[in-house]
Every structure is written in structure tokens, then in C-alpha cells.
Amino acid sequence: MSLEGFLAASARGGAIPWSEELRAAREFGLSAREVEAAAFGAGLLPARYSRNAGTIGLAGQAVLHASCVAVAGCGGIGGHVIEQLARLGVGTIVAVDPDVFEESNLNRQILATVENLGLPKVEAAALRARAINPAVILRPLRARLDSRNAPSLLEGADVVADGLDTISARLELAGACARLGLPFVHAGVAGWYAQASTQAPGSSSLSDIYGHGTAPAERGVEAALGNPSFTPALAASLEAAEVCKLLLGLSGTLRGRLLHLDLLAMECAEFPI
Amino acid sequence: MTVTVKLFASLRTGRFDLRAMDFPADTSAAQAIAAAGVRPEEAAVVFVNSRHAAPDTVLADGDTLAIFPPVGGG
Numbered sequence: 001m002s003l004e005g006f007l008a009a010s011a012r013g014g015a016i017p018w019s020e021e022l023r024a025a026r027e028f029g030l031s032a033r034e035v036e037a038a039a040f041g042a043g044l045l046p047a048r049y050s051r052n053a054g055t056i057g058l059a060g061q062a063v064l065h066a067s068c069v070a071v072a073g074c075g076g077i078g079g080h081v082i083e084q085l086a087r088l089g090v091g092t093i094v095a096v097d098p099d100v101f102e103e104s105n106l107n108r109q110i111l112a113t114v115e116n117l118g119l120p121k122v123e124a125a126a127l128r129a130r131a132i133n134p135a136v137i138l139r140p141l142r143a144r145l146d147s148r149n150a151p152s153l154l155e156g157a158d159v160v161a162d163g164l165d166t167i168s169a170r171l172e173l174a175g176a177c178a179r180l181g182l183p184f185v186h187a188g189v190a191g192w193y194a195q196a197s198t199q200a201p202g203s204s205s206l207s208d209i210y211g212h213g214t215a216p217a218e219r220g221v222e223a224a225l226g227n228p229s230f231t232p233a234l235a236a237s238l239e240a241a242e243v244c245k246l247l248l249g250l251s252g253t254l255r256g257r258l259l260h261l262d263l264l265a266m267e268c269a270e271f272p273i
Numbered sequence: 274m275t276v277t278v279k280l281f282a283s284l285r286t287g288r289f290d291l292r293a294m295d296f297p298a299d300t301s302a303a304q305a306i307a308a309a310g311v312r313p314e315e316a317a318v319v320f321v322n323s324r325h326a327a328p329d330t331v332l333a334d335g336d337t338l339a340i341f342p343p344v345g346g347g
Contacts, residue, residue, distance in 0.1 A: 042293055133346040159346045165347035193282040193346045199340060208325050210343055217314060221283045222346030232347065258318065260341065265290075269281065271320050271339065 003028050004042040021135075032135040032228055033091065040065055045114035048133065052179050059161040065135075067247045068092035072145045072173055074121035075099070075102030076227055077187055078163020079111040080236030081243075085161075086129040086136045088244060090189055092155060095125040097139045108229045144169070150176035159246050161239050162186040166218050167210050171186070174199050174206035185242045185254075186233035192264035194236040197255040197273055198246070205273050209258060231263060274298060274334035278288035278309050281341045296332065303328035305338055309347075 001009070003024060010020035016039055023079060024035045036046055040062035049061050057065065069090050071078045079184040085093055100120050105112035111124040122140035129138035141153055145164075150173065154160060160177050162185060164170045170186065177184040177199065184199040186206055199205045210216045238259065245253050258273040279291050288310055296305060306316045308330070317325050318341040331337065 073347050075322075075347050163347050165344040165345070167343060170345070187347075189346045190344045191283060193344050195341075210345070216317070217343065220317065220343030220345030221315075222344065223282060225346075227346045234287075260281060265285075269339075271318075271323055271325070273318075273325055 003030070003035070003038050006072055007039050007042055007044050011044055012047070013254060015050050016043050017047050021046060022239060033137060036065060046135070052089065053184050055090075056244070056248070060100040063248055064244070065091040067158050068094065068156050069159050069161055069243055069247075070094040070096065070145075070154050071125075071161045071163050072096050072169075073163030073165060074111060074125045075105065075163060075165060076108045076232030076237065077110045077189065077236045078161070079121070079125065080126050080233050081161050081163055081239050082129060082138070083110055083132070084236060084240035085243065086132045086138070088240065089133065089136070090158070090243075090247070093125075093129060093136060094141060094153070095122045095136045095138055096143055096145045096153060097121040097125075097163075098142055098144045098149050108232050110233075145173055147172050147176040151180060153181060154182060157182060159243050161243055162188075165222075167216050167220060167228045168218055171207060171210060171216070175204070178202055178204055183246050183255075185239050185246070188220065188222075189227050189231040189235045190220055190222035191227070192231065193221075193225075193265070194231050194235040194238070194261045195258060196235060196242065196254055197258045198242055200255045203256075205256065208273050227247075234261065234263070274300070274332070276300070276305055276332050276334075277337040279303060279337060279339045280309065280311070281339065282344065284311055284340055284342050300327055300332050301328065302330045302332060302338060305332060306340060309340070315342050316340045328330055 043161045181201040187196040260269045320339040
């Protein structure tokens with residue numbers, strides 16, 4: 001029996017159960033990722049994506065499976081972005097972060113646990129992605145993404161997601177993305193406040209967000225306000241939805257727009273940037 | 274002339290959300306920001322009538338000036 005025939009026979013209500021994906025992987029000597037690629041090719045949806053179907057669709061799910069997203073920083077925003085992209089079914093996630101988990105991360109970073117203290121963030125990200133979705137490849141890169149290493153570390157990426165926590169690192173990466181022709185999905189948080197915007201390839205819109213071309217400070221108002229649990233999770237959700245739309249070629253993205261959310265006043269503002 | 278000044282995020286703390294302020298003619302965005310009690314480094318993004326504006330932008334009667342602080346955490 002062909003793999004496609006095996007998968008078609010194992011589908012329940014049009015969806016392939018995980019146990020059958022594993023059986024197919026064993027019988028045909030393939031990885032879970034290869035089995036899912038074959039399923040999409042045969043017009044079959046793995047059951048784990050059944051609640052994506054009405055929003056993403058089979059064709060969109062196949063596009064996400066074939067996509068690669070780089071997440072720069074695996075802390076408050078980046079950790080939640082990785083969690084959501086792995087559940088969404090983005091086939092390759094490149095996670096870049098030089099740091100290990102510290103106690104001050106526990107209040108908001110989804111990958112930070114008491115057991116993970118001292119563990120490199122990218123290692124925790126790889127374990128988490130594997131636990132959620134073994135059909136996703138997470139490439140852990142323990143490095144600080146900068147303009148020098150960006151061309152090699154971002155090789156193959158379709159979109160770059162911002163999980164960084166300093167303004168200078170963001171501006172440097174945004175500049176590298178502009179030169180590499182990559183969309184850069186930005187979000188930043190401080191206290192009750194979050195902002196998000198997408199810098200289109202070749203644009204320098206992020207420099208307009210951080211201070212008029214003058215030398216901006218290393219950190220924003222988060223230096224005084226800190227970051228509670230809910231703001232990075234919100235910012236990450238904005239990024240994940242934005243990444244999904246960019247990969248699927250949907251309209252309504254934050255290209256040329258700065259979205260600002262105030263969770264204290266429960267207000268939302270939007271400006272062209 | 275009268276300019277509507279809107280503050281966002283933590284810039285509101287101890288100041289105001291929205292205020293109509295009177296300025297002499299040819300007042301710049303930077304001068305209005307200072308008059309609102311906001312330090313230059315606190316005003317990361319400035320919009321005049323919903324358009325991104327440099328600090329030296331000269332304001333006109335009826336303009337709306339929106340000021341955002343730098344939000345840079347992750």
C-alpha cells in the first residue's frame with residue numbers, strides 16, 4: 001500500500017489521528033513531518049489541525065507546513081510566539097536567543113518553569129515544540145541575532161518575528177531584515193501597554209517607531225514599569241496572527257501601521273507609520 | 274492657536290489623557306511636548322493629525338498632537 005493510500009484508509013471523518021500518523025511514520029520509515037507533508041499532498045488534514053480548518057483551510061495549512069519563521073528572542077513575547085506557531089503548524093521555526101532562564105522570567109515567559117531555571121531558552125523552546133507538535137522542526141540557535149550573523153542565521157526564513165527586549169537590538173535586526181528582503185513583525189511591551197507593527201521588506205519603518213533617527217535609549221518605559229504576564233502574551237498573539245497572514249498572503253496586515261493597546265484603559269489606537 | 278494634545282500609555286500617569294492647549298503661532302511639536310510636561314526622550318513617536326511627525330514640525334491651529342513613549346520590552 002502506498003503512503004497516501006495508508007493515510008486515506010486511516011482518516012476518520014476526513015482527519016488523520018495522531019496515532020495513525022505515528023503508525024505511518026513507523027511503517028514507511030518517515031518522520032512525522034514527512035508524513036504530514038504527504039497527508040497535505042493527498043488532501044488530508046491531520047486531526048490536530050481540525051480546529052484550524054475553518055480559518056486556515058487545508059491549502060493554507062499546507063503552506064504553513066512548508067514555511068519557516070525565525071523568532072528572535074525566546075523570552076516573554078518570543079516564547080508565546082513559538083508556542084502559537086508550533087500549535088498553528090508552521091513547519092520550521094528558527095529560535096534564536098543567547099540566554100538561560102532566570103527567576104525574573106517566571107512571571108511572564110511561558111517557557112520558563114522552576115525546572116528550566118538555568119536552561120538555555122532555545123533548548124526549552126525545542127523541547128516545548130517537540131512536546132506540542134513533533135511534525136514541526138524547531139532549530140535552536142543559542143546566539144544573539146545581529147546584523148553580522150543575520151544573513152546566515154535567517155537563511156531560509158520567510159518571516160522574522162520580534163521577541164527582542166532592547167531597542168538597539170530591534171533596530172539592528174530590523175535593518176538586517178530590510179537588507180535581506182524579509183518582513184519583520186514587531187511587537188514591544190511595557191507594563192499595561194503593547195504595540196505592534198510590521199516592517200515590510202526594504203522599509204525602515206521601525207526606526208520611525210523608536211525616536212526620530214536620533215540615538216534612542218536602550219530600553220523604553222518597561223525599564224520602570226516591568227512586564228506582567230498578560231502583556232507579552234497579547235503582543236505574541238498579535239505577532240502570531242500577523243505572521244500567519246503574511247505566510248498565507250492575506251490582507252489586513254500591520255504593514256505601514258502602528259497598533260497600540262492600552263490594557264489599563266482597555267483602549268486601542270492605530271496610526272500610519 | 275489651540276492644539277489638542279493626546280498622551281498615550283504611561284505618559285498619562287500624573288498628566289492627562291487629552292487636553293486642548295493654547296500656544297503662540299509657529300509653536301513646534303517639540304515645544305508643545307515640553308509644554309505638556311513630557312521630556313524629549315519620553316516622546317518616542319509623535320503624530321500630528323495622525324501622521325508621523327518630526328519634533329521640529331510646526332503646529333497649526335486645530336491640529337491634534339499624539340505622543341507615545343518608547344515601548345521596548347519583550
